[in-house]
Amino acid sequence: MIEPTSERALADAVRDARGPLKIRGGGTRPIGNPVTGEVLSTAKLSGITLYEPGALTIVAQAGTPLAEIEAALAKENQRLPFEPMDHRTLLGTDGEPTIGGIVAANVSGPRRIQAGACRDSLIGVRFVDGAGTAIKNGGRVMKNVTGYDLVKLLAGSYGTLGVISEVSFKLLPGIAARAVLTVAGQDVAASVVTMSKALGSPFEVSGAAYANGRTVLRIEGFADSIAYRTEKLKDLLEDDGAVSVETDPANVAAIWAGIGDVTDFKGGDEDIWRISVKPSDAPALVAALGDARTMLDWGGGLIWVACKAGTNLRAIAPEIAGHRTLIRASDATKTALGCFHPEPAPVQAINAGLRSKFDPRGILNPGLMG
Amino acid sequence: MEMPAPSPAILAKKARLVERLSAVLPVDAVIHEEREIKAYECDALTAYKCPPLCAVLPASTEEVAAVLKICHDMEVPVVPRGSGTSLAGGALPTADSVILGVARMNAVLETNYDDRYIRVQTGRTNLSVTGAVEEHDFFYAPDPSSQLACAIAGNIAMNSGGAHCLKYGVTTNNLMGVRMVQMDGTILDIGGAHLDAAGYDLLGIICGSEGQMGVVTEATLRILRKPEGARPVLMGFDSNEVAGACVSDIIKAGVLPVAIEFMDRPVIRATEAFAGAGYPDCEALLIVEVEGSEAEIDEQLGLILQIARKHNPVELRESTSADESARIWLGRKSAFGAMGQINDYMCLDGTIPVSSLPMVLKRIGELSKQYGLDVGNVFHAGDGNMHPLILFDANKEGDLELCEAMGADILRLCVEAGGCLTGEHGVGIEKRDLMTAQFAPEDLEIQMKVKDVFDPKWLLNPAKVFPLASSEGRRAA
Numbered sequence A: 001m002i003e004p005t006s007e008r009a010l011a012d013a014v015r016d017a018r019g020p021l022k023i024r025g026g027g028t029r030p031i032g033n034p035v036t037g038e039v040l041s042t043a044k045l046s047g048i049t050l051y052e053p054g055a056l057t058i059v060a061q062a063g064t065p066l067a068e069i070e071a072a073l074a075k076e077n078q079r080l081p082f083e084p085m086d087h088r089t090l091l092g093t094d095g096e097p098t099i100g101g102i103v104a105a106n107v108s109g110p111r112r113i114q115a116g117a118c119r120d121s122l123i124g125v126r127f128v129d130g131a132g133t134a135i136k137n138g139g140r141v142m143k144n145v146t147g148y149d150l151v152k153l154l155a156g157s158y159g160t161l162g163v164i165s166e167v168s169f170k171l172l173p174g175i176a177a178r179a180v181l182t183v184a185g186q187d188v189a190a191s192v193v194t195m196s197k198a199l200g201s202p203f204e205v206s207g208a209a210y211a212n213g214r215t216v217l218r219i220e221g222f223a224d225s226i227a228y229r230t231e232k233l234k235d236l237l238e239d240d241g242a243v244s245v246e247t248d249p250a251n252v253a254a255i256w257a258g259i260g261d262v263t264d265f266k267g268g269d270e271d272i273w274r275i276s277v278k279p280s281d282a283p284a285l286v287a288a289l290g291d292a293r294t295m296l297d298w299g300g301g302l303i304w305v306a307c308k309a310g311t312n313l314r315a316i317a318p319e320i321a322g323h324r325t326l327i328r329a330s331d332a333t334k335t336a337l338g339c340f341h342p343e344p345a346p347v348q349a350i351n352a353g354l355r356s357k358f359d360p361r362g363i364l365n366p367g368l369m370g
Numbered sequence B: 001m002e003m004p005a006p007s008p009a010i011l012a013k014k015a016r017l018v019e020r021l022s023a024v025l026p027v028d029a030v031i032h033e034e035r036e037i038k039a040y041e042c043d044a045l046t047a048y049k050c051p052p053l054c055a056v057l058p059a060s061t062e063e064v065a066a067v068l069k070i071c072h073d074m075e076v077p078v079v080p081r082g083s084g085t086s087l088a089g090g091a092l093p094t095a096d097s098v099i100l101g102v103a104r105m106n107a108v109l110e111t112n113y114d115d116r117y118i119r120v121q122t123g124r125t126n127l128s129v130t131g132a133v134e135e136h137d138f139f140y141a142p143d144p145s146s147q148l149a150c151a152i153a154g155n156i157a158m159n160s161g162g163a164h165c166l167k168y169g170v171t172t173n174n175l176m177g178v179r180m181v182q183m184d185g186t187i188l189d190i191g192g193a194h195l196d197a198a199g200y201d202l203l204g205i206i207c208g209s210e211g212q213m214g215v216v217t218e219a220t221l222r223i224l225r226k227p228e229g230a231r232p233v234l235m236g237f238d239s240n241e242v243a244g245a246c247v248s249d250i251i252k253a254g255v256l257p258v259a260i261e262f263m264d265r266p267v268i269r270a271t272e273a274f275a276g277a278g279y280p281d282c283e284a285l286l287i288v289e290v291e292g293s294e295a296e297i298d299e300q301l302g303l304i305l306q307i308a309r310k311h312n313p314v315e316l317r318e319s320t321s322a323d324e325s326a327r328i329w330l331g332r333k334s335a336f337g338a339m340g341q342i343n344d345y346m347c348l349d350g351t352i353p354v355s356s357l358p359m360v361l362k363r364i365g366e367l368s369k370q371y372g373l374d375v376g377n378v379f380h381a382g383d384g385n386m387h388p389l390i391l392f393d394a395n396k397e398g399d400l401e402l403c404e405a406m407g408a409d410i411l412r413l414c415v416e417a418g419g420c421l422t423g424e425h426g427v428g429i430e431k432r433d434l435m436t437a438q439f440a441p442e443d444l445e446i447q448m449k450v451k452d453v454f455d456p457k458w459l460l461n462p463a464k465v466f467p468l469a470s471s472e473g474r475r476a477a
Helices: A007-016 A066-075 A099-104 A150-154 A188-199 A223-236 A249-260 A279-288 A331-337 A345-358 B014-024 B034-040 B061-074 B126-136 B152-158 B202-206 B240-252 B265-275 B294-309 B322-333 B335-342 B354-371 B399-416 B432-438 B441-454 B468-476
Strands: A021-024 A038-041 A048-052 A057-061 A122-128 A134-138 A163-170 A177-184 A205-211 A214-221 A243-246 A271-276 A293-297 A302-307 A323-328 B054-056 B078-081 B098-101 B108-112 B117-121 B175-181 B187-191 B215-222 B230-237 B259-264 B284-291 B315-318 B344-347 B375-380 B388-392
Touching (some): A007 A038, A007 A134, A048 A066, A066 A099, A122 A150, A134 A150, A150 B441, A188 A205, A188 A223, A188 A279, A188 A293, A205 A249, A214 A249, A223 A243, A223 B294, A243 A249, A249 A293, A279 A302, A323 A331, A345 B187, B014 B061, B061 B187, B108 B126, B117 B126, B187 B202, B230 B294, B230 B322, B240 B259, B240 B284, B240 B354, B259 B265, B259 B322, B265 B335, B265 B375, B284 B322, B294 B315, B335 B344, B335 B375, B335 B388, B388 B399, B399 B432, B432 B441, B432 B468
Parallel strands (some): A021 A038, B078 B098
Antiparallel strands (some): A048 A057, A122 A163, A177 A243, A293 A302, B175 B187, B175 B215, B230 B284, B230 B315, B259 B284, B259 B375, B375 B388
């Protein structure tokens, strides 16, 4: 395993590589098609480079543990806006999630619907391309349209275009209080209607999920505002079913960690899929999935599926637009089905073109994204 | 600003080009008479003008594809144009280029309130997107100052922002999908009504690529429910430093206003003379706006006013009616017009870390003395996006060049302070040759390689974004 301790050493390691490299942050998210190669870890590129609470920005090296960043932010009553999911329970991994890994996989959480994905808060990256050249894009200011936005391209590129060495984020103030409204006894179709109604209201719903026959809606902000919006939402949803309200911080946190981290689907030998659709398509797709277990987040726009190992979920109701990613399966299934959703030919051509420019030797996580 | 010399070989193809374009477009959609093409000789950076070879106004994605295919075949550069409101020269043609205007494509294709998106043709203006969903109490969040006129196509090309992006983000954060035509005529769909990319985030690099990767003809945009209400508060301070410190303290306190706008004394005085909004005569003014129900607004403004009082404001004015809110915004919204009454001006767009605000304002004051040109500062303080307005006289020999030199110094200063050349207007031709102040050669090289992938012949808006010297080999190829 190669563990560079500086960006320069990282660049040297990539430039001098003789064969494929398997890029690793904390190793908690083994998502993507199987890759063989020498492990190149960013874990030793660690530490917060710059944190300016008054400017709502933080810069950190890629290997910095998420926990370290969250602790520094909590001290100033700030946070990362996008509530990154922790994959360890779902994927049965251990280790320490790193901020670089979160960017490489564009990891978001339930707050995605309100605050955007990881890529929406990411304002700068430094990375080393496949030729061993260190490159910067974006910076440490919130608004920046200077040149092409490679920041977005690097987010979610899973180490196949470059090895991320440093990232910058814009932040949000901390949250004073939270409440969860639960509507029990709904089927998927009724739940999506309820969630769309809540998300289309002015009451700033920051989470909308459906699991085990219950719809859960989250609101966040100052205490008086929470009380006000809770009442407004109850009025809005009075025809949808009985609404119960939870405001105890520990209980609220537990409900959302379970949803964000998809803990219901831990263990077992089922395959796990992650599907992105427009919310109103969710009921039809869930119905078509038959016996598979499902959980909805993002107001119905994100469907988590646990199904019989080896099932090709892309063959079911293929007319429903969006994308379907295989998150957990055997290597054989991953190889057979491909983890990432196949794209139309002209998009594939662009993707292949980008890979050939960023990684001309094809050594960075080759084949991981197809 | 220098532009590449037109290619005589391309100029010689004009008759044949017009003939071929006329075969795929209605007769009134191909504009090639000398007096008619003058309408397309510049955008809102009016200091630079050059009539194009011809202009085309296709009415559908298929017509765009047909036009691009012909230009690709004939190796004629194409400059895409939204409404022509770019302050950076993004839609400035060269004499050997075809202007492709999207103005005729302005339809709403689909609105979906349950899934909260709208799909439009990109010639539609920014404000009329909100106009299309307003009766359902929805809106489209990015609100550039030119929103009455600017097109979604240009917003996507420049990744436009606005006054309210502290809370709602800029175009890239509100764009869900595009239909785009590549230079060779290939039509692509990227993204859609669902969230996030299946693979690489191509939407993320297309947005902000200044029309250099393709012509975006349709866009799926996120729409949001309007807040119950909004209310601004006006604060006057006796120094820029104190106003800057107040901004920082508000941000640190845990409230997130939807807008924090800053004006310095020259702009305050100019807007008072022009619009008479009743602003106090002080060194620095902040307008802070929050949203929500009446009670929520009271709670947030209470906290904000408490912070402001610690900074000894010379004035604190909380709006108590819609009329008072409008008056508070009046001066800010007429700031550019007010400065324009005094003289010609050049509007810069650098962004800096909020913490550097006092230092940068001080240095701008010094540069103003050094160059002998007046500067007013009006900007989005919450996100550090500055808009220094340098006053000059376009009719005075050498004044434009002096103004540009001073602008370049201010933008270099923004980069030195940890910021960037442009926060929301784009690079265009205006900041093109300053790119080397912000980027190392390898940082620019990888960006140009991305263009190589989307437009291998470098025919789309080729003389923009990158310093001419850096892109020369590619453009010639």
